[in-house]
Amino acid sequence: MNNISQPFYTFPSPAKLNLFLHIVGRREDGYHELETLFQFLDYGDLIEISTTTSSNEINLLTPIAGVSNHDNLMVKAAILLQNYTNCSAGAYLKIKKILPMGGGLGGGSSNAATVLLALNVLWKLNLSIQTLSKLGLSLGADVPIFINGYAALARGVGEQLSAVYPKEYWYLVTKPDVHISTATIFNDKNLPRNSPRLTSNDVEIESCRNDCETLVINRYPEVAKLLTWLVEYAPSRMTGTGACIFSRFTTRKEALLIQSKLPQGIESFVAQGINQSNLHSTLAEIALTIPPNN
Ligand SMILES: C[C@](O)(CO)[C@H](O)COP(=O)(O)OP(=O)(O)OC[C@H]1O[C@@H](n2ccc(N)nc2=O)[C@H](O)[C@@H]1O
């Protein structure tokens, strides 16, 4: 039996969209240099955390199918933070997994960022956003944007962030029935890697693109077919290395209407693009409720 005496606090772990993604070069270590515009969605996983001082164990009470607890980015994030701060407290973690995995929505990275930010508050570590971002980057290139919590134009591998304020449209997000590995796409010899660098941060999203899209369409007919269907109704583009596609609408109602017409069997959801992650407001609220000697 687990001896859980402290309350569970619930934290959102939102999805991200890459409103565009340009590959502008490749570093010597093989990682790609990107220019990408990140926006959050008001939609994602929910993570519950309870802390303990009686042991330093990290217990994930809701394993994710296909991912061992040892490899789960939530557990890795908690252990990384413990080791970095010599913290002797432990934690019980639970997740309600809502985001599709391997969809380009950044679910795993978002989970890691939520755990880092939440335990920083619950364990009272007081690490800065900069320090948490640096720690998070060692877990995944998408972790820093979730730690940062604001929509941003990202450079480098996604860790050099400049604040931007794209319009907060409604999106129909669809997932063709394929799992795409980020590493497979980035390692493909046919991936274009030489987009010109942007000359300013003030960019027209429509005139940009996702440099992974053509390759993914050529390799995965399911993605090609769905994208061809969607562009008849709304501007549509792939996020990350796929497979999810986001279609842009001015209102929720329009997005729901097209969702109702989707071909059978396509996983989908409707959500709004938001320029501030909903995790950050929750963190501020919870920080106020924690007793000083907890
Ligand atoms: C595609 C994006 O989601 C766009 O936001 C990210 O660039 C990917 O971020 P991520 O899933 O957190 O990726 P990581 O877990 O750091 O890397 C997975 C693999 O993708 C490749 N990779 C990743 C990011 C990057 N800028 N260049 C790469 O070549 C590397 O082979 C790496 O081994």
Ligand SMILES: Nc1ncnc2c1ncn2[C@@H]1O[C@H](COP(=O)(O)OP(=O)(O)OP(=O)(O)O)[C@@H](O)[C@H]1O
């Ligand atoms: N907590 C977690 N949630 C989801 N995936 C995890 C988690 N921990 C480890 N993983 C691993 O990470 C892989 C990628 O999952 P994720 O949902 O982050 O993909 P993604 O949305 O394509 O990411 P990105 O957009 O960053 O490329 C999964 O297939 C799984 O093996």
